[in-house]
Amino acid sequence: MTRKPASAPYMSAMKRRLLLSAPLLAAGLVALPRPGRAQVDAAGATAFIQTAGNELVAAMNDPRLDLATRRDRVAATLRRTIDVEGTGRFILGRYVRQASPAELAEYTRLFDDIIVRNLSARFGEFRGVRFSLGRSQQRTEEDVLVNTIVERPNSPAFSLDWRVSEVGGQPRVVDVIAEGTSLRLTTRSEYSAVIQRSGGRVSALLEAMRNQIAQLAAREGRG
Amino acid sequence: MFPNRSGLVRVTMLAAALMASACATRPGDDDPEGQAEFRETNDPLEPTNRAMFAAHEAVDRNVLQPVAEAYRDLTPQGIRIAIRNVLGNLRAPVILAGDLLQGNIPRARITLSRFMVNSTIGVGGIIDVAREWGVPGHTEDSGQTLAVWGVGEGPYMFIPLFGPSNPRDIAGQAMDFAINPLSWFGQGLLVDAAGWTQLGLTVVDTREALLEPIDQVRATSLDPYSTLRSAYRQRRGYEIRNEEERGRVVGPSGVTGFGQGVTGPAGPDALPPTQ
Numbered sequence: 001m002t003r004k005p006a007s008a009p010y011m012s013a014m015k016r017r018l019l020l021s022a023p024l025l026a027a028g029l030v031a032l033p034r035p036g037r038a039q040v041d042a043a044g045a046t047a048f049i050q051t052a053g054n055e056l057v058a059a060m061n062d063p064r065l066d067l068a069t070r071r072d073r074v075a076a077t078l079r080r081t082i083d084v085e086g087t088g089r090f091i092l093g094r095y096v097r098q099a100s101p102a103e104l105a106e107y108t109r110l111f112d113d114i115i116v117r118n119l120s121a122r123f124g125e126f127r128g129v130r131f132s133l134g135r136s137q138q139r140t141e142e143d144v145l146v147n148t149i150v151e152r153p154n155s156p157a158f159s160l161d162w163r164v165s166e167v168g169g170q171p172r173v174v175d176v177i178a179e180g181t182s183l184r185l186t187t188r189s190e191y192s193a194v195i196q197r198s199g200g201r202v203s204a205l206l207e208a209m210r211n212q213i214a215q216l217a218a219r220e221g222r223g
Numbered sequence: 224m225f226p227n228r229s230g231l232v233r234v235t236m237l238a239a240a241l242m243a244s245a246c247a248t249r250p251g252d253d254d255p256e257g258q259a260e261f262r263e264t265n266d267p268l269e270p271t272n273r274a275m276f277a278a279h280e281a282v283d284r285n286v287l288q289p290v291a292e293a294y295r296d297l298t299p300q301g302i303r304i305a306i307r308n309v310l311g312n313l314r315a316p317v318i319l320a321g322d323l324l325q326g327n328i329p330r331a332r333i334t335l336s337r338f339m340v341n342s343t344i345g346v347g348g349i350i351d352v353a354r355e356w357g358v359p360g361h362t363e364d365s366g367q368t369l370a371v372w373g374v375g376e377g378p379y380m381f382i383p384l385f386g387p388s389n390p391r392d393i394a395g396q397a398m399d400f401a402i403n404p405l406s407w408f409g410q411g412l413l414v415d416a417a418g419w420t421q422l423g424l425t426v427v428d429t430r431e432a433l434l435e436p437i438d439q440v441r442a443t444s445l446d447p448y449s450t451l452r453s454a455y456r457q458r459r460g461y462e463i464r465n466e467e468e469r470g471r472v473v474g475p476s477g478v479t480g481f482g483q484g485v486t487g488p489a490g491p492d493a494l495p496p497t498q
Contacts, residue, residue, distance in 0.1 A: 094256045193448070212443075
């Protein structure tokens with residue numbers, strides 16, 4: 001993790017400035033003719049998150065659906081929204097090159113299964129959820145962070161940031177950041193630890209992932 | 224936070240002794256990516272930390288978690304919210320010092336006015352009146368102040384009963400204790416009892432707030448130790464940069480926190496599971 005404590009006050013001052021100028025920046029980005037480079041703009045990313053978020057909320061709050069159907073709806077939306085393959089590769093990091101093609105293919109399949117099961121189990125249980133867009137800011141050349149505030153009945157609101165990147169000409173979510181904690185960074189650290197602790201074998205990670213899917217499936221059966 | 228200073232000294236000495244015992248092997252020069260990851264992870268004491276984590280998990284599953292669950296089941300939500308509010312209000316001097324030492328005058332004014340309103344109209348901090356008036360709280364601690372001053376975090380450490388930490392945050396806890404006016408009183412029986420009560424309630428309140436997050440990590444992580452390490456370090460960075468402003472609710476970071484991060488009402492987790 002890159003943290004530079006010495007520059008923290010300046011960073012937060014910069015963020016505040018960024019925050020103030022974000023709407024202007026976004027307007028400017030839309031108005032200006034952009035070079036041919038694949039780059040997602042803040043307004044497009046925000047609209048993308050709003051659409052996906054509305055779909056998720058509609059699925060979670062539909063009173064006619066039972067829990068299993070809600071989960072399936074949420075899972076379908078997640079697969080359309082998230083860049084599962086790219087995110088999986090980011091998380092595997094340097095081990096992508098150490099894995100055999102067969103291992104990599106299986107990893108992508110297992111990762112897709114786990115991420116969708118985990119997220120839809122979590123979201124599928126949210127009832128009466130509401131979300132609203134917060135600030136939206138251009139972070140890097142490649143992606144935009146779209147901030148949302150999620151509210152549930154009788155719960156304090158929490159902040160969820162969606163990192164949106166352009167993948168194959170379409171905006172896709174590449175990371176979810178809950179109150180400052182990035183899911184892909186946390187998962188990368190987790191997967192890397194599993195591989196390292198088994199002597200650098202990617203196959204050990206695949207084994208652990210298969211076990212986890214079996215456990216998640218058992219829990220879904222109960223819940 | 225500690226009822227007596229020697230308690231903290233003992234914890235620090237224990238940690239220092241444990242640190243000396245085992246180190247992770249650093250990857251060789253033929254593996255630059257491995258070395259980069261080793262630096263990034265910032266956990267040279269990993270074997271020791273993992274042993275500490277295992278010990279902590281055993282205590283947590285057998286004592287801390289059942290106590291926190293019983294606390295949630297047996298105490299009405301209103302009382303739990305009141306306790307959390309009082310604990311947060313008692314932290315106001317430490318938060319104020321953090322705001323001031325970091326040169327953040329607007330936040331210092333918020334902390335001071337919240338303390339004055341909640342201590343009086345809010346009946347000794349039981350009711351967070353200031354929040355209802357649209358002035359929500361935020362948290363600071365001396366670990367964050369040291370970070371803003373440019374002090375490095377040092378190697379990651381996992382301390383049983385205490386949670387994820389590092390030398391900077393441990394030094395911050397000591398500073399917080401010294402700053403807290405409640406620690407300036409003498410060693411009378413009543414003062415000791417009040418100190419232990421505050422410490423005990425803070426531990427139980429913090430663990431209660433973490434019931435769902437920890438369950439989630441245990442259920443979904445392939446390696447809870449490294450998930451917690453990554454989450455704690457990211458979360459501390461976020462708190463240090465004060466990104467939680469704009470009235471958002473901040474939960475405690477990792478297992479540590481001792482209520483220092485809890486500024487919101489006891490809401491999401493306080494609901495019965497049927498909801």
